[in-house]
Amino acid sequence: MGLKGYAGKVLFVNLDNKKAGETLQWRTEALNEILLRKLIGGRGYGAYLLYHLAGPATKPLDPQNPFILSTGPLTGTPLAGSKFAVITKSPLTGLFLDSYSGGDLAGEIKYAGYDHIVIQGRCAQPSYLLIEDEKVELRDASHIWGKTTFAAEETLIKEHGGETKILVTGPAGENLVPFACVCTDYYHQSGRGGAGAVLGSKNLKAIAVKGSKDITVADSEGLRKFRQYLLEKFKKSQFGDLRVKYGTPYTTTSASAIGVLPTRNFQQGSFEGIEKINCFTLKEKIWISDHGCLGCQAPCMNFVKAKKGKIKLVGPEYETIALLGSNVGVDDIDRVAEFNELCDAYGVDTISSGGVIAFAMECYEKGFIDKKMTDGLDLRFGNADAVAEMIAKIARRDGFGNVLADGVKKAAERIGKESPHFAIHVKGMELPGYEPRGAFAMGLAYATATRGGCHRRAKPVEIPQDRFKYDIFGSEGNAPMVKKLQDFREPVHCGILCDALLRFCFELEMKDIAEMYRLVVGWEDISPPELTQLAERIYTLTRCYNVREGIRRKDDTLPPRILYDPLPDGPGQGKVMGDKTFNKMLDEYYSLRGWDSNGIPLPETLQRLGLTEIVGDLPE
Amino acid sequence: MRGVEGKVVRAQSMENSKTKVQIRFLAFFGGRDNWGVDLNIAPEATLFEALGKIEKSIYEEIEEKLLRPQHPRYAIAINGKIVPQDQIREARLRGGEKITIMARLVGG
Numbered sequence: 001m002g003l004k005g006y007a008g009k010v011l012f013v014n015l016d017n018k019k020a021g022e023t024l025q026w027r028t029e030a031l032n033e034i035l036l037r038k039l040i041g042g043r044g045y046g047a048y049l050l051y052h053l054a055g056p057a058t059k060p061l062d063p064q065n066p067f068i069l070s071t072g073p074l075t076g077t078p079l080a081g082s083k084f085a086v087i088t089k090s091p092l093t094g095l096f097l098d099s100y101s102g103g104d105l106a107g108e109i110k111y112a113g114y115d116h117i118v119i120q121g122r123c124a125q126p127s128y129l130l131i132e133d134e135k136v137e138l139r140d141a142s143h144i145w146g147k148t149t150f151a152a153e154e155t156l157i158k159e160h161g162g163e164t165k166i167l168v169t170g171p172a173g174e175n176l177v178p179f180a181c182v183c184t185d186y187y188h189q190s191g192r193g194g195a196g197a198v199l200g201s202k203n204l205k206a207i208a209v210k211g212s213k214d215i216t217v218a219d220s221e222g223l224r225k226f227r228q229y230l231l232e233k234f235k236k237s238q239f240g241d242l243r244v245k246y247g248t249p250y251t252t253t254s255a256s257a258i259g260v261l262p263t264r265n266f267q268q269g270s271f272e273g274i275e276k277i278n279c280f281t282l283k284e285k286i287w288i289s290d291h292g293c294l295g296c297q298a299p300c301m302n303f304v305k306a307k308k309g310k311i312k313l314v315g316p317e318y319e320t321i322a323l324l325g326s327n328v329g330v331d332d333i334d335r336v337a338e339f340n341e342l343c344d345a346y347g348v349d350t351i352s353s354g355g356v357i358a359f360a361m362e363c364y365e366k367g368f369i370d371k372k373m374t375d376g377l378d379l380r381f382g383n384a385d386a387v388a389e390m391i392a393k394i395a396r397r398d399g400f401g402n403v404l405a406d407g408v409k410k411a412a413e414r415i416g417k418e419s420p421h422f423a424i425h426v427k428g429m430e431l432p433g434y435e436p437r438g439a440f441a442m443g444l445a446y447a448t449a450t451r452g453g454c455h456r457r458a459k460p461v462e463i464p465q466d467r468f469k470y471d472i473f474g475s476e477g478n479a480p481m482v483k484k485l486q487d488f489r490e491p492v493h494c495g496i497l498c499d500a501l502l503r504f505c506f507e508l509e510m511k512d513i514a515e516m517y518r519l520v521v522g523w524e525d526i527s528p529p530e531l532t533q534l535a536e537r538i539y540t541l542t543r544c545y546n547v548r549e550g551i552r553r554k555d556d557t558l559p560p561r562i563l564y565d566p567l568p569d570g571p572g573q574g575k576v577m578g579d580k581t582f583n584k585m586l587d588e589y590y591s592l593r594g595w596d597s598n599g600i601p602l603p604e605t606l607q608r609l610g611l612t613e614i615v616g617d618l619p620e
Numbered sequence: 621m622r623g624v625e626g627k628v629v630r631a632q633s634m635e636n637s638k639t640k641v642q643i644r645f646l647a648f649f650g651g652r653d654n655w656g657v658d659l660n661i662a663p664e665a666t667l668f669e670a671l672g673k674i675e676k677s678i679y680e681e682i683e684e685k686l687l688r689p690q691h692p693r694y695a696i697a698i699n700g701k702i703v704p705q706d707q708i709r710e711a712r713l714r715g716g717e718k719i720t721i722m723a724r725l726v727g728g
Contacts, residue, residue: 238693239723242647251725253646257697260726274700280646280654318727434726461726500727571702 004218005073005520006031006041010049011114013129013136015063015121015202020140031115037523038610040494041072041115043098044538046087049118050096051545051614060091060194061176061201063122069109069167069207070098070116073521074495076107076215078227081296081498084109084190091178091194091201092352092407093428093452096545099192100456102293102498103185108165111211123203128156132164132210141205146171148345149183150311156208164210170347172395173200177405179352179430180395183344187291187301187314191349193429193451218522226519230297233506240298240506244290247300248318248500249279251462255322259570260438260461262327262431264381265358266424266561269435269570273331277321281333288312298501306337316340316350319455322433323354328361329381339387346395355430356404356411357390359423368417375399421560426453427551434461436562438572441470441478443563444585447556448482450542456499458485473575479588490535491517537609540593540601548617553599556586639663639715641670646722647694649685650678667696667703667711670719686721695724 014025031045039045046068053066068087075082084106090097109117112133119129123138126145130137144152149170156166165184172180173196180196181189199205217223234240242250252274255261259269275281286306291314292299305312316324316336324330324339343350357379363369364379371378375393377386377400393401404411408430412423424431429452436443441460449457460470460481468484470477491513492499502508510528517526543551557563563582566574590597594605606615644656659673671682686694687708696703697720703711713719 239647239725242653242723242725245653248727250723251727253720254695254702254722254724255726257695257700257702257720257722258724258726259702270700272700455727459727569701571704 003033003036003073004216004522005077006036007110007113007115007213007215009114010116010118011131011136013117013119013121015119015123015127015138015204017122017124018127018138019124020127020138022138024136024138026136028114038534039538040491040517040534042070042075042085042496043087043490043493044534044541045072045494046070046085046098046116047096047538047542047545049116050087050089051541053118053120054089056549058089060089060094060178060198063202064120065089065198065201067119067195067198067202067204068116070496071106071109072115072495074497074516076110076294077217077520078223078295079230079495079497079516079520081501082106082294083496083498085493085496086182086190086195088195088198090429090451091176091197093193095427095450095452095549095551096542097193097195097451098493099181099190099195099451100493100496101182101184101188101190103165103188104294105165105167105184105209106496107294108209108211110215111213112209113211113213117207119202119204119207121202126203126205128206128208129204130160130208133212144205145174149347150186150345152206153183153186156206160208160210164208166206166208168206168347169196169199170345170395172346172348173197174205175395175397175405176200177348177395177397178407179349180347181349183347187344188293189344189349191351192454196347217520219519222519226515227297230506233508234298237507243300244298246279246283247302249282249302249316249321251318252278252321255318255433255461256326258438258461259567259572260435260442262322262358262424262433262435264329265327265362265422266431266435266559267362267568269438269567269572271326271331274326276331277325277333277336282316285333286337293498296498296501298506300501304337306334306341308338309341311341313337313341313344315344319433320350320354323351323358323430324387327354327358327433328387330384330387331382332384335384335388339391342388342391346391348391348395351432352407352430353391353394355424356394356408357387359408359411359419360390360400360404362422363415363419366418368415368419373400373403424453424559424561426558427555429453431559434459435567435572436558437567437575437577438570439472440474440577440581440585441472441482443558443577443582444478444482444589445485447558447582447586448486448589450539450546457489458482460485473572475581475584475588478585479592483589483592486539487532487535490538491531494534494538533609536593537611540595540605540609541611541614543593543595543599544601544606544611544614544618547600547619551599553586553597556599558582641713641715641717641719643670643674643719643721646720649681649721650675661713661715663715665713666709667698667713667719668709670713682721693724694721696721
């Protein structure tokens with residue numbers, strides 16, 4: 001193909017009830033060059049593939065639900081923090097899912113000659129997929145089935161060598177826990193939404209990839225200079241050095257002070273034990289060394305070792321400290337690191353695990369459940385041993401763990417009483433580490449994120465008010481800000497680069513993203529307005545996917561506690577978001593997106609964005 | 621009775637003495653982060669008065685990054701709770717507070 005940066009092909013694999021050693025059906029298709037300018041790659045192109053491969057009749061754990069590994073033209077180039085996305089229909093929400101991960105696998109997929117790998121069908125027995133350039137084989141996985149992610153990956157690396165990059169799911173994925181994750185390079189997870197359960201449902205323990213090809217870029221000298229420009233931006237960045245020195249845990253202290261740190265199942269926004277779980281304590285007590293992703297100029301991860309831990313691991317990140325620290329009332333960074341290791345080993349998302357365990361703890365303290373139901377566990381907030389035990393029970397679907405293993409929404413339906421009031425999720429996905437009552441715009445960001453309760457599309461809590469004029473405890477300015485933040489991330493998630501890095505360390509703008517595509521792909525005339533329209537197109541495409549699944553305005557909402565109860569502490573103390581403020585933000589947001597008052601994209605919007613082919617899929 | 625009297629005596633002597641607060645810098649101030657100073661302040665001193673006791677060059681940095689901007693990218697907290705920008709000058713200290721200066725950053 002004429003365009004640079006791309007490998008040029010999509011690999012389609014049909015597992016088709018095959019056993020290891022049997023000839024596998026697979027084919028490649030050239031990338032559609034017209035679509036590339038409209039959707040680029042990564043989340044955009046992956047969303048297009050999912051839209052056409054998995055309609056409402058396909059259930060998340062059906063063999064036909066595709067497990068799509070997507071990269072973009074910037075992946076594997078010497079730009080900041082290459083990532084890949086897993087795109088599939090989520091077992092947790094039943095909706096569109098994109099979940100990102102760093103590590104070396106992202107580049108390796110491209111080096112093997114593919115931009116996207118689409119896997120459908122189900123193996124007849126536990127297997128793993130081996131892809132080495134044009135060799136695509138199914139191998140026996142009986143020796144790694146049931147093993148932790150760490151053990152399974154280690155075994156496959158011993159068998160294939162360190163140059164082979166592995167994506168693996170853990171026991172939770174095998175047990176179809178809908179928030180099971182997939183892991184790569186030991187320390188990187190596509191955590192959210194249950195991609196691990198989709199892999200497990202296919203009887204596929206792992207995907208091993210090794211490539212021998214190169215990636216060519218349009219302007220290598222220009223790219224070298226752009227890297228220099230990034231380093232200059234980094235030097236001028238106000239907080240890049242803090243990000244590199246401490247990683248994401250740096251912000252736990254400020255989150256608590258600002259009143260947005262989820263505490264005891266979102267009952268509070270500040271945690272009295274914050275100093276025992278913040279980045280400084282992490283550095284002092286459990287830190288070993290720094291770590292970074294492929295091609296990253298500003299590595300921001302921490303290698304740590306928990307006292308009870310079996311290995312050194314990367315983490316715990318901000319979200320893990322929030323959801324498995326303050327949100328379960330545990331003020332011991334060593335135990336939080338231990339929970340992190342357990343989640344990674346079993347292959348469950350730390351955010352959803354923390355969310356559902358905190359929910360159970362509140363049910364326990366309110367007397368909705370007792371020790372008979374919890375298998376004897378004293379599930380009070382702060383009981384670290386109980387948290388560790390519950391993580392294992394969830395992954396194994398053991399006893400009360402089986403009640404929590406289907407996520408907080410279904411757990412509340414089963415436990416009943418007043419528990420749905422404090423089941424903290426949006427569209428079935430547990431909320432991450434930002435209390436929306438401390439910044440109302442965060443509530444709008446959660447309600448309108450296409451994969452459910454998600455912080456990766458827009459994170460208004462981090463935005464200083466000198467960049468956007470908005471009302472922290474009102475509606476003014478929130479909708480345009482949320483839309484703009486969502487739109488900025490789209491071309492980054494199509495690239496695919498690390499959005500956190502671009503934002504925190506380099507403070508990049510849309511013109512910088514356009515320049516990256518010019519240098520790598522060779523689109524000389526690509527501009528910020530074109531990328532903004534592309535962002536609107538992809539956001540609306542993923543919305544159309546969800547609308548086709550039945551999502552409407554009533555689903556774009558927040559948990560009752562978040563909407564109607566005041567926070568007892570922090571700057572947001574006593575403030576209530578309420579229906580009026582929330583609906584005002586939502587109305588304005590829909591209008592900005594060109595969606596009707598029920599959240600359905602208007603035909604003229606689809607036409608403006610070049611999505612006319614899907615007009616007929618939507619209700620009138 | 622003796623115990624009660626003792627408490628009264630101690631309370632009176634506190635009012636006439638200076639008291640301490642701790643200021644910790646969790647962001648880069650003075651070219652380094654995660655450091656702190658203990659300051660003696662008069663009882664019921666304001667936060668602004670306490671900040672004024674810090675070494676001049678550091679105070680100037682605080683003024684530039686935190687006090688002067690209408691929407692600063694840094695925040696100041698007393699005992700872990702952020703002080704709204706419009707209350708920094710008037711906030712009262714009783715002594716023993718932990719004052720934290722940090723980047724106004726949230727998120728992973």
